[in-house]
Amino acid sequence: MKVQVRSVDNATIIDCVGDVDLYSSPNLRDALIKEMHAGAPAVLVNMSEVSYLDSSGIATLVEGLQLSRQTKTRFGLFGLRGNARSVLELARLQRVFAIFEDEQEALQKIPATQPFGGL
Amino acid sequence: MRGRGQGKGPAAGAGRFASLLLRTSGVPAGLRLMRITISSDPRLLQVLRAMVGYIAQRAGLAATDAENLAMAVDEAASNVIRHTYGSCSEATLALEIRTYPDRLELDLEDSGPRVQPDTFQARDLEDVRPGGLGTYFIKCFVDACSYDQSFSGGNRLRLVKHLLRKVGDESPSQKRG
Numbered sequence: 337m338k339v340q341v342r343s344v345d346n347a348t349i350i351d352c353v354g355d356v357d358l359y360s361s362p363n364l365r366d367a368l369i370k371e372m373h374a375g376a377p378a379v380l381v382n383m384s385e386v387s388y389l390d391s392s393g394i395a396t397l398v399e400g401l402q403l404s405r406q407t408k409t410r411f412g413l414f415g416l417r418g419n420a421r422s423v424l425e426l427a428r429l430q431r432v433f434a435i436f437e438d439e440q441e442a443l444q445k446i447p448a449t450q451p452f453g454g455l
Numbered sequence: 456m457r458g459r460g461q462g463k464g465p466a467a468g469a470g471r472f473a474s475l476l477l478r479t480s481g482v483p484a485g486l487r488l489m490r491i492t493i494s495s496d497p498r499l500l501q502v503l504r505a506m507v508g509y510i511a512q513r514a515g516l517a518a519t520d521a522e523n524l525a526m527a528v529d530e531a532a533s534n535v536i537r538h539t540y541g542s543c544s545e546a547t548l549a550l551e552i553r554t555y556p557d558r559l560e561l562d563l564e565d566s567g568p569r570v571q572p573d574t575f576q577a578r579d580l581e582d583v584r585p586g587g588l589g590t591y592f593i594k595c596f597v598d599a600c601s602y603d604q605s606f607s608g609g610n611r612l613r614l615v616k617h618l619l620r621k622v623g624d625e626s627p628s629q630k631r632g
Contacts, residue, residue, distance in 0.1 A: 358533040359497035388504070390529055391592060395585035402585070419522060426595060427588050 337386075339363045341371060345443055347410075348376040353385040356393030356420075364393070368400040372407045378446045379404065382439065384415025389423055401433060410434075410449050414442040471496045471544070475506075487554040495536045495565075496544040503550060504529050507561070514554050515618050520596075524559070524616050527596040530589035531563050531612055539567035539610065558598075559616045566609035572602045575612075 337360035338353040348371045352364060364381075371379050381397070383389075397413070404411035412434035416424065424430055434449045436442035476490040491506055493499040504525040511521035532548055540546045546566065553560040577591035593600055593614070603611040 355501060357497070357500055357529065358536065359500060388526075390526060390533065391586070391588035392533060394588055398583065399585040419526070423526070423592065427591070429583070432583055 337363060339367050341367055344439075347378040347380050347443055347446055349380045349382055349439070351382045351385070355388035356386055356396070357388065357390045358392045361390075361392045361396045365396045365399060368396070369403065372400070372403050372409045372411075375407075376409060378410040378412070380411075380436075380439075380442050380446060381413045382415050383413055383420050384417065384438070386416075386420045387418070389420040391423075393420075394424065394427060394429065397433070398429070410446050412436055412442055412446050412449060414438055470494065471499065473499055473502045485556050488551070489554075490549060490551045492547060492549045494544060495540045495546040495548050497533070497536060500529050500532055503532055507550075507552065510552050510554065511559060511616070514559055516559075516616070520616075523596040524561075524614075527593045527600075527614060528561060528563065530592050531614065534589050535563065535565045535567065535610070539565050539570065555618075557618055559618065561614040561616075562603070563612045563614070564606070564609060568609075570602065570610045572604075575600070575602070 337356055338351075340351045340353075342349050342351065350364070350367050350371065354360065356364060368379065368381075379400070381400070386393075401411055403409075414436040415438060416435060424433070424435075434446070436445060471494050473491065473493045476492075482488050489506075489510065491503065493502060507528045508521045508525040511524045512518060516524065528550065532550070535548060536542060536544075549562075549564040551562040551564070553562075575590055577594050596616075597614045598617045599613075599615040601613055603613055
């Protein structure tokens with residue numbers, strides 16, 4: 337998996353490309369921790385190019401959610417599809433994350449979310 | 456697919472490897488058997504997923520169900536790597552896949568300390584916290600899972616996925632949630 341970080345407006349977007357599994361999820365975890373501790377007002381994870389998400393990837397996202405509460409960072413996901421969307425729903429976690437269809441909607445709505453991910 | 460450990464079989468400490476055994480002789484009619492052995496390196500989980508997904512589709516599972524079965528194996532292997540082997544990447548994992556006309560049986564073997572079967576429990580989904588979902592996904596995506604208590608070389612987790620369904624049976628995807 338490749339992880340790239342960019343800034344758009346007042347948000348930090350973490351682009352993930354590939355499989356998020358036991359091997360690669362620490363890369364995403366490192367990026368989340370770094371950006372949230374750096375004081376980003378909002379962190380969005382772009383999942384549109386994630387082809388596979390397992391429980392370790394989900395654990396990383398939940399960890400990011402918990403960290404966002406500590407750092408008062410607005411936190412959300414967008415672009416979920418296929419396996420990534422279905423496993424998050426299977427774990428009934430779609431209700432705890434702020435989830436947006438695409439980047440445009442995420443950037444538009446993230447300022448209105450609570451600073452811990454929930455809508 | 457065949458790498459280090461070829462021929463004599465991989466040994467612990469041999470570095471990252473994946474080896475594949477296809478057995479045709481001495482196998483009962485109607486059964487196809489494949490065995491893949493990997494080092495306990497998380498980088499090789501994608502090899503297991505690809506292999507299981509391929510075999511499952513060839514056996515007749517729909518693409519989504521084949522992906523889900525591959526995820527069940529990935530989660531089981533991840534559990535072994537993290538918990539049984541303590542994230543040591545120098546140990547060995549073996550997956551044997553037996554394709555019967557009506558089902559797939561997948562045995563995941565490790566050489567770690569014996570796992571108590573009652574620890575193989577899915578956690579409460581209302582408890583939102585990092586971790587603990589792997590067993591839940593395994594149970595969602597297979598029809599049966601159990602530890603083979605007769606296996607003496609470590610742990611052998613057996614996953615079973617049915618291939619044939621009668622009209623009116625719930626589909627694997629309907630089993631979720």
